[in-house]
Amino acid sequence: xxxxxxxxxxxxxxxxxxxxxxxxxxxxxxxxxxxxxxxxxxxxxxxxxxxxxxxxxxxxxxxxxxxxxxxxxxxxxxxxxxxxxxxxxxxxxxxxxxxxxxxxxxxxxxxxxxxxxxxxxxxxxxxxxxxxxxxxxxxxxxxxxxxxxxxxxxxxxxxxxxxxxxxxxxxxxxxxxxxxxxxxxxxxxxxxxxxxxxxxxxxxxxxxxxxxxxxxxxxxxxxxxxxxxxxxxxxxxxxxxxxxxxxxxxxxxxxxxxxxxxxxxxxxxxxxxxxxxxxxxxxxxxxxxxxxxxxxxxxxxxxxxxxxxxxxxxxxxxxxxxxxxxxxxxxxxxxxxxxxxxxxxxxxxxxxxxxxxxxxxxxxxxxxxxx
Numbered sequence: 001x002x003x004x005x006x007x008x009x010x011x012x013x014x015x016x017x018x019x020x021x022x023x024x025x026x027x028x029x030x031x032x033x034x035x036x037x038x039x040x041x042x043x044x045x046x047x048x049x050x051x052x053x054x055x056x057x058x059x060x061x062x063x064x065x066x067x068x069x070x071x072x073x074x075x076x077x078x079x080x081x082x083x084x085x086x087x088x089x090x091x092x093x094x095x096x097x098x099x100x101x102x103x104x105x106x107x108x109x110x111x112x113x114x115x116x117x118x119x120x121x122x123x124x125x126x127x128x129x130x131x132x133x134x135x136x137x138x139x140x141x142x143x144x145x146x147x148x149x150x151x152x153x154x155x156x157x158x159x160x161x162x163x164x165x166x167x168x169x170x171x172x173x174x175x176x177x178x179x180x181x182x183x184x185x186x187x188x189x190x191x192x193x194x195x196x197x198x199x200x201x202x203x204x205x206x207x208x209x210x211x212x213x214x215x216x217x218x219x220x221x222x223x224x225x226x227x228x229x230x231x232x233x234x235x236x237x238x239x240x241x242x243x244x245x246x247x248x249x250x251x252x253x254x255x256x257x258x259x260x261x262x263x264x265x266x267x268x269x270x271x272x273x274x275x276x277x278x279x280x281x282x283x284x285x286x287x288x289x290x291x292x293x294x295x296x297x298x299x300x301x302x303x304x305x306x307x308x309x310x311x312x313x314x315x316x317x318x319x320x321x322x323x324x325x326x327x328x329x330x331x332x333x334x335x336x337x338x339x340x341x342x343x344x345x346x347x348x349x350x351x352x353x354x355x356x357x358x359x360x361x362x363x364x365x366x367x368x369x370x371x
Contacts, residue, residue: 001066067113148199168222183359201236260310
């Protein structure tokens with residue numbers, strides 16, 4: 001295999017597919033990136049058996065077609081350290097890759113391409129395709145992903161449910177203490193479909209999606225979730241099992257409604273969390289009185305009391321929460337003002353932005369009052 005390509009483009013491609021390279025494995029091939037050179041150009045693939053990222057074809061001058069698996073970290077470091085604008089890669093019959101750039105010449109050992117795991121096109125059987133703007137999907141993931149569960153004993157909630165029904169895309173994450181939900185209209189006559197996509201895959205996707213209005217395509221097969229842009233394709237396995245019926249948890253039975261400034265409320269919770277112990281998160285007390293919301297936290301480390309002006313409708317209330325859950329939500333909401341709806345001291349509250357057009361809403365389960 002012999003090819004020459006732009007060094008910067010190759011480095012960008014390595015950074016992209018490197019997100020799917022395993023760093024903890026007993027299989028050396030999973031620490032590699034697969035390079036394939038054809039008459040059309042060069043493609044790179046990273047695959048750790050959980051997610052697979054493949055670049056679209058990169059422009060390259062290919063003198064001899066071929067493929068090789070190269071150690072991702074070493075190859076990336078070599079390309080980063082070279083100084084020329086272009087780089088030539090030449091692979092011999094013993095799987096040695098010689099990298100030439102300017103006056104530099106570096107050699108590294110590779111592995112046969114046949115040993116590298118790839119996603120067969122047959123695995124991506126025919127499925128309904130959906131289009132969505134890249135920045136919209138990116139935001140929807142970022143504003144829900146923090147509620148994905150880390151409890152490996154309940155695998156189904158370590159992912160987010162992506163469901164298309166009635167022309168609407170819904171994305172939901174649940175960790176048994178909170179629910180993050182968002183939705184957006186996809187278009188008329190959109191076929192229904194759904195899958196639970198692992199949180200790690202969506203995390204990586206949100207990091208590499210372009211922050212633009214470029215349309216991307218996604219679809220679900222029996223075992224895979226696929227996301228395609230002009231620059232890459234990300235393929236992930238999907239989680240199986242019965243996802244929690246989140247739609248039965250939300251209700252509109254509220255006794256107290258508070259409207260307040262999001263940033264002021266966020267700052268108050270961030271000050272309250274300062275006195276939390278290093279080993280555990282103490283509950284923060286929220287007291288709703290007339291047009292004032294009082295946040296109090298106390299521990300062996302100190303005490304905080306903060307007041308946030310608000311517009312209140314309904315009964316006065318005292319309720320306790322894990323402050324981290326509120327901080328996560330308030331950081332995710334983009335609107336200047338939020339609506340918080342409470343029912344009883346032991347009932348979940350809901351939070352949403354005043355002017356949200358994307359159907360974001362969050363549910364947080366309170367803590368029992370301290371004895």
